[in-house]
Amino acid sequence: MKKSIAKIYLIGMLAGWGVFSSGCVKNLLDQDPTVDPQLVNLWKTESDATLAMMGCYADVRSVFDRDYLMEGHGEYTRVRGSAVSSTDLRLGDAYNGAGGIYDPTGYADKWDEMYRYLYGGVNRCNYVIDNVNKLMEKEGISRTNMERLLGEAHLLRAMCYFKLISMWGDVPYFSRTVTSNDQVATLARLPIGQVKDSIISDLNYAFEKLPQKSPELGRASKPAALAVRGKLQLYWACWNEFGWPELAGFQPSAAAATTAYNAAAADFRSVINDYGLTLFRNGDPGAIDGPGQADTLPNYYYLFQPVANNSPEMVMSFPHGGTNTGQGEELMRDVAGRSHEGSQLWVMPRYEIADRYQSTVTGDFATKLIPLNPADVPDARTRANSALNPQSYQNRDYRMKASIMWDYEMSIGLNSLKSTGWCPFIYKNWGGSVTIDGIRYITYNTDGNNSGYVFRKFLRNYPGQGRSDGDYAWPVIRLADVFLMYAEATNAVNGPQADAIELVNKVRRRGNLPPLAAAKTASKATFFSAIEQERIIELLGEGHRGFDLRRWRALERVWGVPGSAGIWRIDTHGANQTRYYQNVPERTYQQNYIFRIPPSERDRNPNLTQNTPWL
Known part of the structure; x- marks a missing residue:
């Protein structure tokens, strides 16, 4: 029987920085409340407190380090609906749900697990705060060290509550460790303004206690x-x-x-x-290769590689452990295809993003690309401004080449932790043979691409790590x-x-x-x-x-007003792929502006009201 409004993690993740314990995915309040002797014995030294705080970081990380999946709620990134497996216990279920949770519409009733995991993060922070406060009373404990830990826990708690109100508005609020259903079973939703003030209080405390630089x-x-x-x-x-x-x-x-x-x-x-x-590499653009080459990539590309982990641009980030830690990030798995360590291409840029990249010559928008089907237009790959002509992408914002790939753009294929050499992307030519400048290549093999573009951003260009073994520190x-x-x-x-x-x-x-x-x-x-x-x-x-x-x-500005014809997303060949917001009523827009309070939580707590569009 469920016994909580939240998933509570009081035991998991105490094995040290970046290492999950075997209990990390359990909802302890699904079990009878108990006091674990190991926990009672844990809080004796400053090292114990630091260990617990590192577990808190690792726990809270799981509700932020895959926010790139939520990019699908906008108009420029497609995220396939099954991007997170329900059996991916190492990651947890915070980003899980039914189909459609990553679409630009119809998503706001599919985030029940995020709601619960955010409250799990809140309670983990509460647990650390409560016990560090007790530990500070002991003789020989450094108050300065303990206050730093408290500052970190207050910050992480604030981040969890901030995300909760951003999605659900009014939410229940508690600031002490929850160990039984009775403590939360009747909590009503607190008005958003009061929760906001409590978040500010946490952040004020964190600012006072945290160091200038870590x-x-x-x-x-x-x-x-x-x-x-x-x-x-x-x-x-x-x-x-x-x-x-x-x-x-x-x-x-x-x-x-x-x-x-x-x-x-x-x-x-x-x-x-x-x-x-400062910005990464002082914000310098760096050098750039021409179309179809990738030996030299702009500095912006490397901002999303582990070389940038210690950059002063990263104001707040969550590190990952990399190979053989069980703590690797899965960015490459999600943004790359089969040619890159068997990745699965869950996340990809939509066709429409390409025209947003401005000209380095004029500083304004370039002439719009023309989508053409090479089966119908013999010169589609050489025609001026064609989306299939690599020359159409010259003299564009350097972040374009660093972020996305179009036809004949190269990346380094990876298999069994080794490089397989250059791999050209050609839309709808998956794993085929192609000869370019007299050299034979096997083309980029992808899953489910329907735009004509794939991400280069987050894609590793070096061997030695599996698709789920990245050590990039995700920037919040x-x-x-x-x-x-x-x-x-x-x-x-x-x-x-x-x-x-x-x-x-x-x-x-x-x-x-x-x-x-x-x-x-x-x-x-x-x-x-x-x-x-x-x-x-x-x-x-x-x-x-x-x-x-x-x-x-801005939903109406982007997708049209209620009852309008909606907006098609197309591909580089000019084919219609998906139309969003077609003839949808105002209620659909309302539901996309605020998330549904999970019905299962309302079943357990009669004092939880529902957001109006979901009544």
Whole structure:
């Protein structure tokens, strides 16, 4: 019998940093409550407390390090519906659900497991906080060391609650370790404003107690607390500016929006100016190969490889253990195809993203690509601006070649931990033989690609690791994101500001783009569009777009108003693939703006109300 509103992890993950214990996937409140003697004996030394905190990091990581799957809620990334196996116990079930959870519509009733796992993260943090506070009372224990651990636990708890309110609005709130059903069985949903204030309190505490800079990879420091607090304030500002009518009882306030925008800007400004943080490789674009070559890739590509793990751009990240740890990330498995260690291509760019990459010559959008079917158009691969002509992609934002691959782009094939040599991608030619410049290749073999593009971003270009054995530290917040959020917050209150424009141009520079033209910064509206454009390109595939569309109430702007014809997603051959939002009623949009409180939790707790669109 289920005995909890959340999955609670009090035992698992105490084997050390980056190592799960065998109990990590259990919901302990599915069992009779008990006091484990090993836990009672654990809390004796500072090392015990640090060990528990490392387990807390590993536990909470599981509700953030696959947010790239949520990119499918936007319009530029496709995520196939069965991307996470229900038997993938090492990962856990936080991103699991029925078909459609990664589509741009119909997703918000498919995230019950995320709800439970987030509360599991909350309770794991509570467990650490409660016991560290007790341990500090013992003689000989360093208060400074213990307060750092408390700061980390408060930050992680804040991150879990922030994600909860971002998806579900009003949620139950508890700040003490839960060990029995009776402690949570009647908790009502707390108004979002009160939960937000509690999150701010956690982040204030974390900022006070965390170090300026952490000497250990993956452990939080002051900039992380500031960045999360700034992001929370930015979201709060958006909800108050644009409204959240699907959240019953929430009353937006223009004054509250302005206050929150200013508070967000202040936090972001401090992250940018006070801690010596810089963009990866100073934001330099680096060198780039021509079409069809990949010996030399832009610096942006390497930002998503382990070489960037210690970069000062990574304001908050979650490390992974790599080979033979059971703690590897699965980015390559999810974004690559069979030619790369048998990967499964669950995540891929849609055709429409290509036209978002701007010209390095003009700094603006290039002539639109023309999708052509080579079976119908004999010169499809040489025609000007054809989506199948490699020359059509020249002189584009360097982040394009670093992020996606089109026909005849190369990557290094990998099999049995060894390189199989260059592997050209050619849409609809899977694992076939092709001769290029007199050299015979076997083409990239993929599963389920229906756009004509695949990701290069996150794809490893070196042998020695299996598809699920990556050691990349997943970025929850990067400095480039902070730059763009700062620009958004200041623009919302004061319009385009010189320092904000400069920061956006720094992000553009890594794509080798010229600074924004004057017309792009002439008004609040045009500068917002420029910021949104940079968020689309800079953060592609990292899980931000769906959250951005919801907080800006932009679903109708992207997909059309209720009852409209909807929008097709096509491929490089010009074929229609999927049409979204066709003739859907207003209620569908409402349901996509707020997630459903899990019915199973409401069955166990009569005081849990449901979000209005789901009644």
